[in-house]
Amino acid sequence: MLFNSYPFIFLFLPVTAIVYFLLIRFRWVVAAKTWLALASLFFYGYWNVKYIPLILASIVFNYLMGRWLAAWSGRSVGQRRAVLIAGLVIDILLLGYYKYANFLLQNVGELTGHTYSLLQIVLPLGISFFTFTQIAFLVDAYKGKAKEFNFISYTLFVTFFPHLIAGPILHHSEMMPQFDRKRNKVWNWSNAARGVYVFCIGLFKKVVIADTFAIHANYGFSKATEFTDSWIAALSYTFQLYFDFSGYTDMAIGIALLFNIRLPQNFNSPYKATSITDFWRRWHMTLSRFLRDYIYIPLGGNRRGFAIANRNLIITFLIGGLWHGAGWTFILWGALHGVGQAIQRVWTRRGRPLPTWFAWFLTFLFINVTWVFFRAEDFHQAIRLLKGMAGLNGFGLDLVKAHWAPILLIIVFLPFVLIFKNSSEKEERFKPSWQIALGCAVLFIVSLLYLNRISTFLYFNF
Numbered sequence: 001m002l003f004n005s006y007p008f009i010f011l012f013l014p015v016t017a018i019v020y021f022l023l024i025r026f027r028w029v030v031a032a033k034t035w036l037a038l039a040s041l042f043f044y045g046y047w048n049v050k051y052i053p054l055i056l057a058s059i060v061f062n063y064l065m066g067r068w069l070a071a072w073s074g075r076s077v078g079q080r081r082a083v084l085i086a087g088l089v090i091d092i093l094l095l096g097y098y099k100y101a102n103f104l105l106q107n108v109g110e111l112t113g114h115t116y117s118l119l120q121i122v123l124p125l126g127i128s129f130f131t132f133t134q135i136a137f138l139v140d141a142y143k144g145k146a147k148e149f150n151f152i153s154y155t156l157f158v159t160f161f162p163h164l165i166a167g168p169i170l171h172h173s174e175m176m177p178q179f180d181r182k183r184n185k186v187w188n189w190s191n192a193a194r195g196v197y198v199f200c201i202g203l204f205k206k207v208v209i210a211d212t213f214a215i216h217a218n219y220g221f222s223k224a225t226e227f228t229d230s231w232i233a234a235l236s237y238t239f240q241l242y243f244d245f246s247g248y249t250d251m252a253i254g255i256a257l258l259f260n261i262r263l264p265q266n267f268n269s270p271y272k273a274t275s276i277t278d279f280w281r282r283w284h285m286t287l288s289r290f291l292r293d294y295i296y297i298p299l300g301g302n303r304r305g306f307a308i309a310n311r312n313l314i315i316t317f318l319i320g321g322l323w324h325g326a327g328w329t330f331i332l333w334g335a336l337h338g339v340g341q342a343i344q345r346v347w348t349r350r351g352r353p354l355p356t357w358f359a360w361f362l363t364f365l366f367i368n369v370t371w372v373f374f375r376a377e378d379f380h381q382a383i384r385l386l387k388g389m390a391g392l393n394g395f396g397l398d399l400v401k402a403h404w405a406p407i408l409l410i411i412v413f414l415p416f417v418l419i420f421k422n423s424s425e426k427e428e429r430f431k432p433s434w435q436i437a438l439g440c441a442v443l444f445i446v447s448l449l450y451l452n453r454i455s456t457f458l459y460f461n462f
Contacts, residue, residue, distance in 0.1 A: 001043050001046040001047070002454060002456065002457075003202075003203070003206075003248070003251045003252075003255070003457075004203060004206050004207050004251075004447075004451060004454065004455075005451065005454060006451060012039075012042075012043065013255065013258075016035075016036070016039045016161075017258055017259065019035055019039075020032050020035055020036050020039075020259065021186070021187050023035055024185045024186065025186075029185065030152065032185075033152050033153060033156055033179065034152055036156055036160070036259070037152060037155045037156040037159055039161065040156070040159035040160055040161040040164060041055070041056075041159055043161040043164065044125070044126065044159065044161070044164055044165075047125050048122070048124070048125075051124040051125070054124055054127075055124070055126075055130060055158075055159070058091070058094065058130065058131070058134065058158075059134075059154065059155055059158050059159070061087075061090065062087065062091070062134040062137060062138060062158075063149070063151055063154045063155075065083065065084075065086070065087035065138055065141075066137055066138060066141040066146060066149060066154075067141075067149050068083055069083055069084060069087075069138065069141040069142050070141055070144075070146070070149060073144065080142060081142075083142075084138060084139070084142045087138045088135060088138060091131050091134060091135050091138075092131075092135075094127075094131065095127060095128065095131045097121075098121055098123055098124060098127055099123060099127065099128065099326055100322075100326045101119050101121060102118045102119055102121060102326070103326035103327065105118060105119070106118070125165050125460060126164050126165040126166065126460075128323060128462055129163070129164070129165065129166060129167050129169060130158055130159075130164065132169050132287075132290055132323075133157075133158060133169055133170050134158060135294065136169065136170075136171055136172075136290060136293075136294065137154075137157075137171075137172045139293075139294060140171060140172055140173065141172075145171075145172075145173055146172045146173065147173070148172075148176050148180075153176055153179065153180075154172075156179065157170070157172055157175050157176055157179075160175070160256075160261070161255075162251075162252040162253075162255040162256045162261075162263065163252055163256070163263060165457075165460055166248055166252075166457055166459040166460055166462075167252075167266060167284070167286060167287065167459065168249075168252070168263055168264050168266040168285070168286035168287075169286040169287055169289075169290050170263075170264070170286070174264060175261070178260070178261050178262065179261070181260075183260075184259075184260035184261070185260075186260075188260050191257045191258070191260050192257070192258055193430070193432050194254075194257050194427055194430050195253075195254040195255065195256070195257030195258040196254065196258075196440060197254070197427065197430060197436060197440055198250045198251075198253050198254035198257065198423055198427050199250065199251050199254030199255060200254075200440040200443045200444045200447070201250050201254075201423050201426075201443065202246070202247040202248065202249065202250025202251035202252075202253075202254060202423070203247070203251060203443070203444065203447045204247075204443040204444075204446065204447045205243040205244075205246055205247030205250065206243065206244060206247030206248065206251070206457065207247075207447050207450040207451060207453075207455075208446060208447060208450050209239075209243040209247075209413065210239075210240050210241075210242075210243035210244035210247055211240075211244075211450065211453060211455050212409065213236045213237070213239045213240035213243065213406070213409060214236075214240045214244075214455065216232060216233070216236040216403075216405070216406035216409070217233055217236040217237035217240050217375070219233070220232055220233020220234070220236060220237075220385075221233050221237070221375060221376065221377075221381060221385065222381075224384075224385060224388055225384065225388050225393045225394075225396075226388055226393050226394045226395060226396030226399065227388055227389065227390075227391040227393070227394065227395040227396055228395060228396040228397060228399040228400060228403065229388070229396060229399050229403060230385050230386075230387075230388025230389045230393075231388075231389055232403050232406050232407065232410075233385060234368050234369075234371065234372055234385065234389060235368065235406075235410050236406050236409075236410070237371055237372075237375045238271075238367070238368050238371055239409070239410060239413055239417070240458075241371065241374075241375075241458060242270070242271060242417055243413075244457055244458045244459075245267060245284070245457070245458065245459055246267045246422070246423065247457075248457045248459065249266045249267040249423075250423045252266075253423075253424075253427075264285070264286055265285060265424055266284060266285050266286050267282070267283065267284070267285065267422070267424075268281075268282040268285065268422060268424065269282060269417065269422045270282035270283035270367075271364060271367070271417045271418060272360075272417075272418060273360070273363050273367075274356055274359040274360045274363055275344055275359060275363055276337060276340045276341045276344055276363060276366060276367075277341050277344060277345075278363070279363060279367060280337070280341075287320070287323075291316050291317070291319070291320050292316075295315075295316045295319055295320075296312055296313065296316040299312040299315060299316065300312055306345075306349070309345075310342040310345060310346075313338050313341055313342055313345075314335065314338035314339055314342055315338070316338065317334045317335065317337045317338030317341070318331060318334050318335050318338060319334070320334045320337070320338075321333050321334015321335060321337070322334065323462070324374070324462045325461070325462060328379070329373045329374070329376055329378065329379060329382060330373075330374065332373050333370050333371075333373040333374045336366075336370045336373070337370065340366060340370075369386065369389070372385050372386055372389075
């Protein structure tokens with residue numbers, strides 16, 4: 001089920017919220033939690049009911065492993081580490097089978113010259129997100145940071161539908177106390193107003209702005225060859241991805257606020273970044289946190305010297321690229337971001353500080369170029385577009401008139417990503433007023449007019 005669909009907006013969300021708070025009003029707190037967990041599983045199974053047993057099996061396994069780690073708090077470090085490693089291996093193998101098995105078979109076949117029959121696998125939605133969430137839970141249980149081990153609560157933690165399909169990647173300790181907090185168990189008009197406000201902004205970003213840019217990005221990536229149309233394609237995708245992901249983030253935060261739950265910030269004006277490191281502090285912030293805490297630091301972080309730290313950084317982003325998709329273009333995209341940050345660290349240590357405007361320009365240019373690999377279906381398409389962006393196939397200035405619509409869109413929305421306050425900053429200073437109510441109504445009504453071109457969020461594919 002999509003956030004940007006009539007069944008979700010007018011049926012699933014209101015029914016789920018009404019029943020949840022009615023159960024709490026009758027002081028059936030456990031029933032309310034159970035209802036929300038079941039509703040979240042229904043939300044997940046709406047796509048393909050066959051994958052409900054998969055997510056339930058993953059939940060039961062990790063819950064039992066977490067309890068085992070907690071029960072063995074007095075055992076030796078070696079014994080507890082063995083349990084942790086066993087749990088992590090099973091989680092990674094599950095993710096690897098569904099996401100990377102065919103990719104591995106293809107590449108082994110190319111290396112050996114033998115043709116392997118590809119497995120008939122359909123990637124379960126959200127598997128990367130609920131697997132990483134549970135990996136974080138096992139590590140937190142190993143370190144003694146996860147305190148509550150109620151099965152219904154744990155199921156709700158993993159499946160809570162605003163974050164289930166495309167994040168953010170959560171920590172057990174930042175979510176479960178919110179569900180148990182007494183003041184969060186009653187309907188809160190202030191949170192509801194904030195939630196509707198942020199949701200309407202996110203819905204408009206997705207269905208009106210992002211999906212309009214998608215038309216030009218899709219056309220350009222399939223057809224563009226010259227400088228003008230190649231840059232229009234690249235920038236259209238840059239803006240599509242920005243408004244698509246920030247739109248999802250806004251909608252997830254807004255929906256969670258209706259239930260008095262505050263999800264961690266996951267998006268903070270990333271195109272304002274003045275370095276690649278700054279970009280990753282702003283883009284998919286909970287994934288950056290996960291990569292830092294569970295890959296970069298365990299590899300040694302920066303504790304073993306400057307050169308080793310740079311190596312660890314590159315390895316971390318290679319894994320981050322692979323997490324996004326089973327393809328060499330994703331791996332190269334991750335490698336470029338890792339190498340880019342390593343070069344930035346070397347420059348910071350040995351070079352002179354760049355003027356802020358120039359640092360921003362280099363960062364924005366780098367992001368646009370690397371997004372090409374992120375979006376391209378294969379290297380041939382990526383190289384064709386990059387050659388066009390470099391002007392190697394001609395400049396095609398006569399195409400400007402033919403492509404006036406995407407150029408105008410880019411010009412109009414450039415200030416929104418570079419200058420204006422983002423949704424989280426606006427939500428922090430939110431005060432209800434008739435002007436805001438009117439604005440939300442306009443955004444919502446306009447968005448409803450665009451719901452006939454239903455499209456998934458881009459991060460659903462990862």
